[in-house]
Amino acid sequence: MPTIDATTDATEAAHDARTEARRRQLLAAAARLMAEHGSPNVSMQAVADGAGVSVGLIYRYFGGKQDLLQAVIVSVLESFATRVAEAIGDEPDPVRRIAAAFAGYCDVIHDEREAALLAYRETKSLDPEGRRVLMDLEVQTAQPLVAAVTDAVDAGLIRPVNVPVFAYQLLMTAHSWALKHWYFGTRIAHADFVAEHTALALSAVLRPETRNHYTDLLGTLA
Amino acid sequence: MPTIDATTDATEAAHDARTEARRRQLLAAAARLMAEHGSPNVSMQAVADGAGVSVGLIYRYFGGKQDLLQAVIVSVLESFATRVAEAIGDEPDPVRRIAAAFAGYCDVIHDEREAALLAYRETKSLDPEGRRVLMDLEVQTAQPLVAAVTDAVDAGLIRPVNVPVFAYQLLMTAHSWALKHWYFGTRIAHADFVAEHTALALSAVLRPETRNHYTDLLGTLA
DNA sequence: ACACTGAATGAATGCTCATTCACTTACGAC
DNA sequence: GTCGTAAGTGAATGAGCATTCATTCAGTGT
Numbered sequence: 207m208p209t210i211d212a213t214t215d216a217t218e219a220a221h222d223a224r225t226e227a228r229r230r231q232l233l234a235a236a237a238r239l240m241a242e243h244g245s246p247n248v249s250m251q252a253v254a255d256g257a258g259v260s261v262g263l264i265y266r267y268f269g270g271k272q273d274l275l276q277a278v279i280v281s282v283l284e285s286f287a288t289r290v291a292e293a294i295g296d297e298p299d300p301v302r303r304i305a306a307a308f309a310g311y312c313d314v315i316h317d318e319r320e321a322a323l324l325a326y327r328e329t330k331s332l333d334p335e336g337r338r339v340l341m342d343l344e345v346q347t348a349q350p351l352v353a354a355v356t357d358a359v360d361a362g363l364i365r366p367v368n369v370p371v372f373a374y375q376l377l378m379t380a381h382s383w384a385l386k387h388w389y390f391g392t393r394i395a396h397a398d399f400v401a402e403h404t405a406l407a408l409s410a411v412l413r414p415e416t417r418n419h420y421t422d423l424l425g426t427l428a
Numbered sequence: 429m430p431t432i433d434a435t436t437d438a439t440e441a442a443h444d445a446r447t448e449a450r451r452r453q454l455l456a457a458a459a460r461l462m463a464e465h466g467s468p469n470v471s472m473q474a475v476a477d478g479a480g481v482s483v484g485l486i487y488r489y490f491g492g493k494q495d496l497l498q499a500v501i502v503s504v505l506e507s508f509a510t511r512v513a514e515a516i517g518d519e520p521d522p523v524r525r526i527a528a529a530f531a532g533y534c535d536v537i538h539d540e541r542e543a544a545l546l547a548y549r550e551t552k553s554l555d556p557e558g559r560r561v562l563m564d565l566e567v568q569t570a571q572p573l574v575a576a577v578t579d580a581v582d583a584g585l586i587r588p589v590n591v592p593v594f595a596y597q598l599l600m601t602a603h604s605w606a607l608k609h610w611y612f613g614t615r616i617a618h619a620d621f622v623a624e625h626t627a628l629a630l631s632a633v634l635r636p637e638t639r640n641h642y643t644d645l646l647g648t649l650a
Numbered sequence: 651a652c653a654c655t656g657a658a659t660g661a662a663t664g665c666t667c668a669t670t671c672a673c674t675t676a677c678g679a680c
Numbered sequence: 681g682t683c684g685t686a687a688g689t690g691a692a693t694g695a696g697c698a699t700t701c702a703t704t705c706a707g708t709g710t
Contacts, residue, residue: 228657244552246468249697260659262700271698326607327549330466341610365649368624370615375628378604379597385548386596388563393592402590406597410632410649427587427632450687471667482689484670493668 229267232257237278241320245275245328275328276336282321283343289314294350300357301364301412304376305404305423307351311380312400322384348377364411372411379403401425451489454479459500463542467497467550497550498558504543505565511536516572522579523586523634526598527626527645529573533602534622544606570599586633594633601625623647 235257239248250271254261268274293310297303315322329340352373358364383390383399390399408420409427421428457479461470472493476483490496515532519525537544551562574595580586605612605621612621630642631649643650 247553262660263658327552330549368616371624372628374608374611375601378600378608382600386600389596394590402593406632410628484690485688
């Protein structure tokens with residue numbers, strides 16, 4: 207039995223776990239502060255204080271402020287992608303899968319409104335390489351929706367549309383809950399917002415002969 | 429004849445004109461630089477250089493950096509409002525007025541893409557009072573669209589919808605050309621983007637019996 | 651116990667930048 | 681021409697901040 211290897215493995219695992227925890231702790235503090243005040247208005251000292259740690263330590267985990275900001279945004283987008291994937295589940299009907307994916311996006315945005323805005327506000331100040339990563343991630347996140355729309359078109363359930371454009375329209379609608387919360391927030395409840403936009407989007411593309419299968423999704427537009 | 433008053437009036441007018449010109453010159457330089465690099469990355473020195481004046485002069489025209497930023501965003505939104513109002517013209521058919529207003533928004537956003545993004549990115553760093561002003565301006569800009577949708581509903585041309593939500597959906601779609609230009613820019617021409625979204629939005633809400641009046645706007649969804 | 655390794659600290663460094671102000675220049679009134 | 685007022689200048693000030701690094705601390709193997 208390789209006792210030595212086992213010990214080193216165990217300690218290494220413990221080490222990695224602690225490192226990961228620290229990293230997450232720093233990211234969480236940075237995300238909270240940057241979402242609230244904007245990255246340029248948050249000093250490294252403030253992040254350190256927020257995490258209950260000294261400034262110097264941040265530099266053991268991140269290359270610098272730029273790197274920290276990028277890591278914050280990446281972690282936000284990754285959590286979005288994960289949650290959206292979960293939300294869709296295994297709905298077989300492509301049209302209902304569109305609705306489920308859209309609702310998933312909307313709910314994630316609703317829960318992480320400030321974080322979503324952070325990504326919009328601060329992306330510009332990243333280096334080109336960092337921006338590319340974020341764009342890739344976002345396109346990834348949109349993939350389930352694109353797939354569902356493609357399936358619906360292929361199955362003849364909806365009229366032919368420009369798939370990437372239609373799918374991104376839905377994505378942007380979800381984002382708009384965060385971007386224009388000051389407007390929508392006082393005019394409509396989130397659940398109604400989701401229902402209304404689901405109905406609008408589907409009403410635009412459903413074929414007349416398939417509309418009556420989805421009256422539950424069309425609401426007053428049925 | 430009040431010669432003295434006339435002279436003072438004339439010189440005062442000339443004075444005001446020069447002051448206005450300077451102000452615009454400074455705003456233009458600031459807008460260009462801030463749109464490109466983001467307000468926090470643009471020093472007052474850089475704005476001064478960009479406008480070909482000295483730093484100190486900026487403080488004769490604006491209270492400080494914060495004030496300058498706010499003035500830049502306000503001027504951008506005001507130019508948007510003006511251009512949109514022009515674009516709509518006097519189309520009598522409410523449905524076609526919706527289409528015209530939407531196209532107007534889209535064109536303005538297309539022409540001033542960077543400026544539009546500036547408003548999104550930097551609003552957070554304004555004081556609450558400044559933000560309120562910007563929100564008012566944006567709602568003003570949306571008014572023609574809200575009015576057109578209201579008319580269309582009242583005239584029974586489209587199904588009843590949540591008017592402010594539907595109108596803002598269109599506004600956000602126009603904005604999304606700027607927000608996601610990295611995505612749409614390589615996938616669809618601007619004119620096609622406008623046509624596709626006009627068709628989608630109208631297809632969602634037009635009554636079956638009125639659809640055939642607007643086949644030109646519905647394109648492939650007719 | 652002891653030495654060793656890496657985690658953690660926080661004061662010191664050096665830079666950038668907004669803002670000020672003592673001074674200069676341009677210009678209209680007389 | 682010359683006086684007064686307003687426009688314009690740019691070096692100096694001082695605050696804030698990212699980043700570094702000499703030092704301390706804590707845990708682990710022997």
